[in-house]
Amino acid sequence: MSEIRGNKGFESPSQKDLDDYLRQSRKSITQMKDGRPPIIFKPKKALPTKFLGIMLLVVVSSSLMLVGSFINFDSPRNNNNTDTTTTVTTTKLTTTTTTTTQVETTLPIDIEKDITTSIPLVEAFINTMIASNHSLINPIVINGTINRSQTISDLELFDLVWILSQFDENSEWWNLGRSLIFEKYLLWNKTSLLTENLRTQLLALRSMITYSNDNILLESDALESYQNLTKQLWENVCSAHDNVTGTFNPDNGTILHTNDQILFSQVLAKTAGHPTLFNFSITTEKAILLLNTIYTLTESTDGLPESFDTNLTRVSDVYYSHHQAAMILALDKFSSFLGSLAIINTLTNRLNNFLMNIFLQQDWSIAFTYNQTSHNLSSKIVLNDQLLFIRTNILQNKRNFADYTLSILKLNFEAENSSYFTSSADNQTQFLTDHVHLLLSFEEFLILETTITTYTDTEATSTEYPTGAAGFAWEFTIILTVLVFISYRRRKIEE
């Protein structure tokens, strides 16, 4: 009986939290009854005190660090002093670390295994594709059995470069993207791009801009032609904006296609972060205009906007789930470059809700069972969707969803055997990039894992810290600053 069995962690809200919770719950239920997504609401935390506490600790530790740097450690007179300080601070650090360790979830073992066994497969595939003997334009043979004859298209290459650029800077994959654009394919020599359609221009612009701050570029003779082409492309793309209607109106008088909106968002997020090539204020202005357009487009008119629409004929104004996911990722980049604009947060929340609704839908699994015959979608786009889901979920720390999506993905791999890698009569352009995307998801997933392990490691070794008060205080300060930053960002996201 509960009187004696304890609470097992089930939290009882305070009176105020209870009122709040009931109010929000009612609202959410009303919304769900109308067929709209549920409201995701966070508890109103008493953060200020915690926040102030952390700030205080930062100040204390900074001054400690200052004091520490004045102390002469060789002088025996001061030794006692330092020791005491160190002990006290160590205790504090341990407590702080412990409270931040609660991010752990157990990763299903088989998925972990799947990740590690899949990576070499993907790597082998990509390596064959881009091997120096020009395999990109030749039939592919892996393990002597798999073959796929396809020439890599410009579009695929642009996509590939861009995805590669999202790996950690200077990582192997990131460098691969760099060498593709600067050494192998010399994108900036392709002036023909200027006569291409908007989509191709956006794709080209996006992949060029991602490496625009690179030293290789800045020091090379190619800088000028690179800049020229990029600028030209930029102007072409920007002229797609219709000043009269306030929307983007590139060609044929239609609104910018959803895919192009996302591409453009990715370009803008990147340029806003790297003002070397372009005027920052122009970028911001464009970004806000674009965001406004998307905001209007995603506004629900009759309840829930179509997220999974079986009728795939509408293109420009429908945000399918993979669009939502991609846009959430783009918005995340936006907010880290442009700062927290209300519209970014609102839009992110809105898209999150749509996506969440898909996850919560009774039959959300249809999202993963589209097939070529019943819908005009190839299994590869579905794979891409799944990858976007995984990445969005990782971004938002929704581990159980990420796990789930990953396990579905794993099932698909098993079900279709190696057809993801073998399909020969394939003329889709998403093929290669899907695999890199997959790799990226795995990486992000593993990084998430490693971060958690690192936390635990810190905790375990924290008792061995006293190596010198000044050095220690430095580390302490850094850890606390990170904590402050994290809680600050969390709060921002919550708003």
Add this chain to the structure above:
Amino acid sequence: METITFHSYRGGVGKTLLSVNTAVKLALLGKKVCLVDFDLRAPSHQSLFTSSSFSITSAAKSFTGFLVGNHEPQKVINSTDRENFYCVFSDIEILQRKESKIRTKLTQHGEGRILAKLFEFVRYCNSQKFDFLIFDCMPGITYRSLDALVVSDKIMVVTRPVKSEISGLRLVISECYSKLEGAKLFSILNQVEQQEDLAHIPNSLDVNLAKENVQGITKCLEESSVSIPLLHTFRRIPFVTERIYVLDEKDHPLTIEIEDFCSKIL
């Protein structure tokens, strides 16, 4: 479909005994019933049902797993050898994973996600043409019991006539029940000493106390700011244990009382 939650401020008042027997009885009366063990922290239905003459004809997943997004609603409903009766079990496996984030989500605020899942389940049952969805809720005011209260059409507030219940009831009314909009509240007074039993109590002080407590609870309900009509008074039945009496003990006093109670619900 009607969603009914059995709730109480304190534990051990008889929610499980009454909700299980009521649910089974309703099914025996021809209603399509789904009973959910929503005492997430101390689930008991699985053992209760497996030790009864019932036979569970499926091996469904746990409701706890459903709430955190592991399973689809149709995967958690057990069918039984009674055509109309379905039950849903919880387990504490997830809760035992000490530091899991899922656990935090489940036991704490939950950001409205657990609520959304619960609502999804209610909606699913509705689509499956159930007549009654019955939650045997965990006691007290936790975020999860609030979820169950919020999605319910009717709430059965179970109390028993002991001194501490009176203050507890007053508290839960003012803090929680009075804030619920939409759901109809009813009270059930359980384990009340019958007049003839009182005659056997040796100490007259205890007799008076027993009477006073019943009066205290009744008064508390009458004074409540929201209407919580007393739907039924169950007498204290000696030697009652955790069993499904309505199933094959037609003459058992509890069976008779439950039948009476069900007629009030229908």
